[in-house]
Amino acid sequence: MKLNSNLYSFSDNTFYNVTEKVNKYKEKHPDNKIISLGVGDVSKPVVKSIIEAMHKAVDDQANMETFKGYGAYYGYDFLKDVILENEYKDFGFTRDEIYISNGTKSDSTNILELFDIDSKICVSDPMYPIYMAGAKILNRNITCLDCNEDNNFIPTIPKEKYDIIYICSPSNPTGTCYTYDDLEKWIRYAKENKAVILYDNVYNAFIRSENVPRSIYEIDGAKEVAIEFRSFSKVASFTGLRCSYYIIPNEIDKDINYYWKNRTINRFNGADYIVQKGAMEVYSDSAKKEIKKNIDDYLEGAKKLRRVFENNGYSVYGGIDSPFLWIKTKDGMDSWEFFDFFLEKLNIIIIPGIIFGSNGDKYFRVSALASKGVIDEAIERINKYYEK
Amino acid sequence: MKLNSNLYSFSDNTFYNVTEKVNKYKEKHPDNKIISLGVGDVSKPVVKSIIEAMHKAVDDQANMETFKGYGAYYGYDFLKDVILENEYKDFGFTRDEIYISNGTKSDSTNILELFDIDSKICVSDPMYPIYMAGAKILNRNITCLDCNEDNNFIPTIPKEKYDIIYICSPSNPTGTCYTYDDLEKWIRYAKENKAVILYDNVYNAFIRSENVPRSIYEIDGAKEVAIEFRSFSKVASFTGLRCSYYIIPNEIDKDINYYWKNRTINRFNGADYIVQKGAMEVYSDSAKKEIKKNIDDYLEGAKKLRRVFENNGYSVYGGIDSPFLWIKTKDGMDSWEFFDFFLEKLNIIIIPGIIFGSNGDKYFRVSALASKGVIDEAIERINKYYEK
Numbered sequence: 172m173k174l175n176s177n178l179y180s181f182s183d184n185t186f187y188n189v190t191e192k193v194n195k196y197k198e199k200h201p202d203n204k205i206i207s208l209g210v211g212d213v214s215k216p217v218v219k220s221i222i223e224a225m226h227k228a229v230d231d232q233a234n235m236e237t238f239k240g241y242g243a244y245y246g247y248d249f250l251k252d253v254i255l256e257n258e259y260k261d262f263g264f265t266r267d268e269i270y271i272s273n274g275t276k277s278d279s280t281n282i283l284e285l286f287d288i289d290s291k292i293c294v295s296d297p298m299y300p301i302y303m304a305g306a307k308i309l310n311r312n313i314t315c316l317d318c319n320e321d322n323n324f325i326p327t328i329p330k331e332k333y334d335i336i337y338i339c340s341p342s343n344p345t346g347t348c349y350t351y352d353d354l355e356k357w358i359r360y361a362k363e364n365k366a367v368i369l370y371d372n373v374y375n376a377f378i379r380s381e382n383v384p385r386s387i388y389e390i391d392g393a394k395e396v397a398i399e400f401r402s403f404s405k406v407a408s409f410t411g412l413r414c415s416y417y418i419i420p421n422e423i424d425k426d427i428n429y430y431w432k433n434r435t436i437n438r439f440n441g442a443d444y445i446v447q448k449g450a451m452e453v454y455s456d457s458a459k460k461e462i463k464k465n466i467d468d469y470l471e472g473a474k475k476l477r478r479v480f481e482n483n484g485y486s487v488y489g490g491i492d493s494p495f496l497w498i499k500t501k502d503g504m505d506s507w508e509f510f511d512f513f514l515e516k517l518n519i520i521i522i523p524g525i526i527f528g529s530n531g532d533k534y535f536r537v538s539a540l541a542s543k544g545v546i547d548e549a550i551e552r553i554n555k556y557y558e559k
Numbered sequence: 560m561k562l563n564s565n566l567y568s569f570s571d572n573t574f575y576n577v578t579e580k581v582n583k584y585k586e587k588h589p590d591n592k593i594i595s596l597g598v599g600d601v602s603k604p605v606v607k608s609i610i611e612a613m614h615k616a617v618d619d620q621a622n623m624e625t626f627k628g629y630g631a632y633y634g635y636d637f638l639k640d641v642i643l644e645n646e647y648k649d650f651g652f653t654r655d656e657i658y659i660s661n662g663t664k665s666d667s668t669n670i671l672e673l674f675d676i677d678s679k680i681c682v683s684d685p686m687y688p689i690y691m692a693g694a695k696i697l698n699r700n701i702t703c704l705d706c707n708e709d710n711n712f713i714p715t716i717p718k719e720k721y722d723i724i725y726i727c728s729p730s731n732p733t734g735t736c737y738t739y740d741d742l743e744k745w746i747r748y749a750k751e752n753k754a755v756i757l758y759d760n761v762y763n764a765f766i767r768s769e770n771v772p773r774s775i776y777e778i779d780g781a782k783e784v785a786i787e788f789r790s791f792s793k794v795a796s797f798t799g800l801r802c803s804y805y806i807i808p809n810e811i812d813k814d815i816n817y818y819w820k821n822r823t824i825n826r827f828n829g830a831d832y833i834v835q836k837g838a839m840e841v842y843s844d845s846a847k848k849e850i851k852k853n854i855d856d857y858l859e860g861a862k863k864l865r866r867v868f869e870n871n872g873y874s875v876y877g878g879i880d881s882p883f884l885w886i887k888t889k890d891g892m893d894s895w896e897f898f899d900f901f902l903e904k905l906n907i908i909i910i911p912g913i914i915f916g917s918n919g920d921k922y923f924r925v926s927a928l929a930s931k932g933v934i935d936e937a938i939e940r941i942n943k944y945y946e947k
Contacts, residue, residue: 172754174674175818175822179821181825213628216623217620222621232613284566285562286561288563334561411628424560438689439664443661
């Protein structure tokens with residue numbers, strides 16, 4: 172028996188290392204009040220009507236007449252139908268092309284099981300590090316495309332041929348978005364190279380700019396090349412509940428959904444019934460209104476955070492159509508040095524950019540998904556520090 | 560872009576084909592009352608105290624103070640602790656060696672990501688077909704070991720060297736159990752060959768016989784070679800809720816849990832909080848009592864089903880420490896022929912043995928997880944048919 176050596180090759184640049192460093196610091200300084208703009212977890216609770224829907228679903232499990240055992244592997248139709256109606260009405264997808272799952276973190280690399288093991292994959296650097304880690308664990312070939320200020324954190328179309336392209340927009344970590352123009356270019360590339368785009372669109376609810384599509388399918392031809400992933404985590408505070416969905420258009424390949432259904436039957440047993448019932452309620456009028464307000468609040472926090480960093484001389488990206496800000500370090504610090512500086516001097520946790528790839532080494536990520544209280548406190552501390 | 564050709568190689572012998580055949584029959588005979596002893600889904604609703612615990616957990620999600628976002632990747636300590644206390648007290652496992660997940664179906668082949676891709680895997684035939692399918696999808700080498708009446712459906716220890724051994728006990732589909740003696744032999748083999756046993760133990764709550772261990776860790780040396788998988792699905796009617804757990808002992812390899820934590824951080828975001836709270840309640844005195852009664856009821860149903868088939872001249876295996884009966888067809892029928900016969904003549908769904916491997920082709924599987932009403936009706940129909 173030999174262990175999968177890919178699992179040993181992970182660097183010391185992970186979220187796990189952030190947690191470890193924070194814990195060590197806390198042990199040494201138990202009285203310091205540390206606040207976090209780090210991990211992108213939400214701070215708003217689940218809205219009332221969704222809570223009620225989940226209570227009802229819990230009760231369904233209590234009686235033989237309403238009890239739900241194994242659900243559909245690909246998700247319940249009641250949830251598929253409201254998603255198709257509310258999110259994809261203009262695109263004509265069928266139930267056969269949508270899958271309900273338990274989180275885009277797993278979905279975004281599980282999907283690699285759909286493709287030949289020798290497929291050539293590309294991903295931007297910086298990136299959501301799960302793509303790289305998942306691809307490595309699954310023994311896939313994956314290459315990084317440079318992203319930096321010069322290309323506005325959107326990789327330049329490569330000369331090489333890739334089979335699979337990861338795109339995350341609004342981007343985690345940079346908070347930047349692919350515009351209609353950007354996506355048109357990538358879709359053209361994908362068509363010319365018979366490639367597939369894996370479009371991680373989990374932050375789509377944060378988009379406010381006119382030139383940024385809410386879905387990749389708004390662009391002509393996308394249905395022939397793109398699989399789009401979304402989640403209820405950030406939209407509806409489902410990070411602890413686990414519900415996601417994705418679209419695999421039949422236009423990509425006539426057999427693609429046959430293949431993927433074979434995979435899913437054999438590798439997954441569906442998402443939790445209670446949570447699917449809760450997710451369905453996301454599209455009620457009452458929940459929609461409350462959710463919109465929550466996202467507006469997060470975006471307001473992002474705006475305030477942009478301002479405080481800019482006012483104190485930082486170069487800030489993102490934070491407009493995204494809860495994430497991508498900020499350049501100062502004074503030549505690399506991203507771990509900056510992490511230590513912010514932790515020690517301000518007792519604020521941020522995420523060092525190197526975690527997202529080598530091009531992140533002079534950057535850090537700030538999350539505006541924290542509560543208003545935490546964001547205001549962080550702003551006060553930053554202003555105070557720079558006043559000195 | 561090329562699709563994963565392993566996904567096309569699935570045979571026409573799957574649960575999916577059972578469903579298709581049944582649906583076709585229903586279309587043609589809309590008035591026939593078809594009952595199912597097929598898919599191993601539970602029929603008992605979730606017990607009251609677990610329902611209450613889940614209501615409380617739903618309410619936790621409604622308020623900022625009690626809201627739970629991202630949980631521990633490997634499961635909440637509150638659940639780990641009650642499992643270790645109630646299921647593994649004598650074995651001295653630590654929180655670091657137990658993982659909470661969303662179902663053994665996924666867990667049992669996800670675990671292959673822990674091992675080198677060139678590992679040689681063996682599995683019994685007949686088997687829970689998910690092992691074979693998952694291994695194929697993940698591009699692994701997997702070999703079948705014959706099981707039949709001669710070896711009492713426990714494969715003979717092979718001469719060849721394998722790195723990974725799947726064992727399911729109580730077995731799905733055959734309902735047979737590995738005794739202390741059987742497991743001692745396999746543990747010895749695993750040690751001699753530096754192999755790992757993946758021990759699928761999800762039906763352990765059904766064990767009543769003295770010579771069958773409840774956990775593989777009851778056998779000396781098992782901690783050095785075995786990973787044990789369990790689930791709340793059949794025990795607590797969580798098939799629609801999704802919660803499972805497994806143990807990876809540190810004794811297998813000093814780095815094994817470091818490797819697996821790296822994998823899990825990157826490939827999974829934890830099980831649903833509400834369901835973990837429900838699973839914790841499984842170990843309350845009140846739930847324990849009700850659950851014991853439920854399992855006893857299923858076993859009573861299994862006993863009655865054994866009797867009716869035996870009385871009508873069938874050779875029956877399993878159904879004693881397991882909700883599954885593994886029964887030999889009659890009159891030289893292969894398992895699809897028998898399926899058609901039972902569907903058409905008795906309007907009863909059973910599962911053709913071929914679905915579980917080529918050695919199942921003269922057998923069929925019957926599930927006693929159906930409700931008492933269904934089981935009694937099935938017994939009546941079988942008796943009536945053979946009276947003619």
